[in-house]
Each structure stands twice: as structure tokens, then as C-alpha cells.
Amino acid sequence: AQSVSQHNHHVILSEAASLELGCNYSYGGTVNLFWYVQYPGQHLQLLLKYFSGDPLVKGIKGFEAEFIKSKFSFNLRKPSVQWSDTAEYFCAVNALNFGNEKLTFGTGTRLTIIP
Amino acid sequence: NAGVMQNPRHLVRRRGQEARLRCSPMKGHSHVYWYRQLPEEGLKFMVYLQKENIIDESGMPKERFSAEFPKEGPSILRIQQVVRGDSAAYFCASSPPSAGSNTEAFFGQGTRLTVV
Numbered sequence: 001a002q003s004v005s006q007h008n009h010h011v012i013l014s015e016a017a018s019l020e021l022g023c024n025y026s027y028g029g030t031v032n033l034f035w036y037v038q039y040p041g042q043h044l045q046l047l048l049k050y051f052s053g054d055p056l057v058k059g060i061k062g063f064e065a066e067f068i069k070s071k072f073s074f075n076l077r078k079p080s081v082q083w084s085d086t087a088e089y090f091c092a093v094n095a096l097n098f099g100n101e102k103l104t105f106g107t108g109t110r111l112t113i114i115p
Numbered sequence: 116n117a118g119v120m121q122n123p124r125h126l127v128r129r130r131g132q133e134a135r136l137r138c139s140p141m142k143g144h145s146h147v148y149w150y151r152q153l154p155e156e157g158l159k160f161m162v163y164l165q166k167e168n169i170i171d172e173s174g175m176p177k178e179r180f181s182a183e184f185p186k187e188g189p190s191i192l193r194i195q196q197v198v199r200g201d202s203a204a205y206f207c208a209s210s211p212p213s214a215g216s217n218t219e220a221f222f223g224q225g226t227r228l229t230v231v
Contacts, residue, residue, distance in 0.1 A: 006157075034219070043206065043224040044158075090157055101210045101220045102148060102171060105157040 002027035002095045006106035013081055014114050021076040021109050023065075023091035032094040033074040034103065035065055039087045047089075050074065061085070086113045119144075119209050119223035120189075127229045134194040134201070136226045140209030147190040148220060149182060152204040164190060197230045204228075 005024045013019060025031065032051050036044040048059025055067040065076045074091060088110050092103040120139040128134050140147050145166055150158040163171040164184035175182065179197075184190040194201055204227045208220035 036222075044222040046219060046221075049219055092158075101146065101208075101218060102160050102163055103150075103158075103208075103220065104160065105150075107157040 002031070002093050002104045004091055004093050004104050004106035006089075006091055006109050008109045009107070010110045010112070012112045012114065015083055016080050019076070019078040019081050019085075019111070021089055021091075021111070023074045023076065023106060025072050025074070025091075025093045025104075027072075027093065027095050030096045032096065033065075033067060034092040034094070035059065035063070035074075035076050036090045036092060036105075037087045038090065038108075044090065047076070081111075081113050083113045083115050085111060087111060119207055119221050121205075121207050121223035121226050123226060124224060125227050125229070127231060128197045129231055130198055131196050134197050134228055136192040136194075136205050136207075136228070137189045138192070138207030138209075138223060139189040140207075141211075141221055143211055144209035144221075145212045146210045146220075147184050148208040148210075149190075149192050150206045150208065152206060152225075154203070158206060161192075194228075197228075199230050202228055202230045 003026045007022050034049045035047040037047050038044050047063050048057050050057045050067045058064045063078050088108045090108045091106040122137050147164045149161040152158045160174040162175050162182045179195045181193045204225045206225045207223045210218050210220040
């Protein structure tokens with residue numbers, strides 16, 4: 001069974017700082033990878049996804065993530081954060097099992113941006 | 116094209132009552148997933164359904180919880196005899212039928228269940 005680890009539980013940054021949130025997964029086979037964001041009181045929104053091809057994936061709102069297969073990692077980055085990026089960020093993995101898009105989520109990283 | 120619709124948004128139940136949570140998938144989507152988010156935790160998979168079939172219920176508690184996705188109408192997650200520990204946000208996601216797995220699931224806004 002696959003699992004996902006997000007080691008940073010709470011990150012506090014000032015506006016304009018650079019961001020990197022770690023995500024590691026454990027699964028020996030092929031996976032699809034996702035980052036979701038959850039703003040306070042709202043549902044999950046997809047930030048970006050990796051299925052195949054270029055391991056550097058660009059998403060919405062200036063976010064990007066890099067899939068490093070040898071490290072089983074899919075870290076999320078943003079060069080300059082804004083106050084509006086304050087939210088909870090979840091990494092998720094789907095172990096390829098045709099027709100089943102069941103996701104395994106990490107425990108999330110709470111990001112607080114200080115103006 | 117409306118997104119995934121969940122209702123109610125908030126549900127308060129007394130211990131021992133039943134809770135029914137509804138999820139209408141996006142138009143054209145035939146796969147529905149339910150997840151539970153406990154306070155301070157990530158989302159945990161509960162069950163995966165297609166029309167009239169439960170495909171994967173490996174995340175469902177063995178007792179009191181059931182789910183269905185009938186041929187007509189929304190998917191229902193039913194919790195009987197609720198207890199305080201059932202208080203959580205319950206999210207539904209849907210995805211289209213697919214030959215492979217390179218599709219994404221779209222999430223609803225969730226139902227926040229509070230058991231008092």
C-alpha cells in the first residue's frame with residue numbers, strides 16, 4: 001500500500017519569501033502525483049498534477065513541483081509567496097490501478113504568510 | 116457544468132442519530148469517492164463507487180457506515196448511530212470513466228458533521 005509523508009506540519013513565511021514544501025511517497029510502481037490547496041473553510045482545489053513527461057510541472061498561482069523518481073519526492077515550490085497563499089497544502093498519490101483514482105493524502109502542511 | 120455538489124454543508128446530529136450525506140457528481144462523471152478529514156489530519160479514503168456498485172470500500176469502518184450510488188440520484192454516505200468521533204469533514208470527489216488512470220478527481224465543498 002502506498003503512503004505519503006509531508007514532513008513540514010506548519011510553515012510560517014514572510015511575504016515575498018521563497019517556498020518549498022516537501023512530499024515523499026512510498027510505492028514501488030508507477031504513480032500519479034498531485035498537490036491540492038485548501039483555503040480556510042473551503043474545499044480542495046487542484047494546484048498541479050504529474051502524470052508523465054517533464055518532471056517539472058507548473059500549476060496555477062505560480063506554483064510548480066518537481067518529480068524526482070529516484071528520491072520518491074514531489075516537492076512544491078513557489079519563488080515568492082503572497083499573503084493570499086495562506087492555506088493548507090496536501091500532497092496526494094494515486095498508485096496506477098486502471099480506473100481507480102483513489103488518492104492517498106499526506107497529513108498536510110499549514111502555510112501561514114505574514115504580511 | 117456544475118461542480119461536485121454536496122449537501123448539506125453543515126450537519127449537526129445528536130449521538131445515536133443517523134447522518135445522511137449526499138453527493139452529486141459532475142455531469143458525465145460515473146466514479147464517486149468519499150473521503151473523511153478528521154481535525155488536524157489529512158484526508159483518508161473511505162469508499163469508491165460506480166453506479167450501483169461498490170468498487171473499493173477498504174477505508175470504510177466495518178460498522179455503522181454504508182455508501183451507495185444508485186442508478187438515479189446522488190451518492191449517499193450513511194452513518195448510523197453517530198458518535199462524537201464521527202465529527203469530521205466528509206468530502207466527495209468524482210471522476211469520469213476512463214480507460215487508464217490519467218484523470219483527476221474533482222472535489223466537492225464537503226459536509227461538516229458535528230455530533231453533539
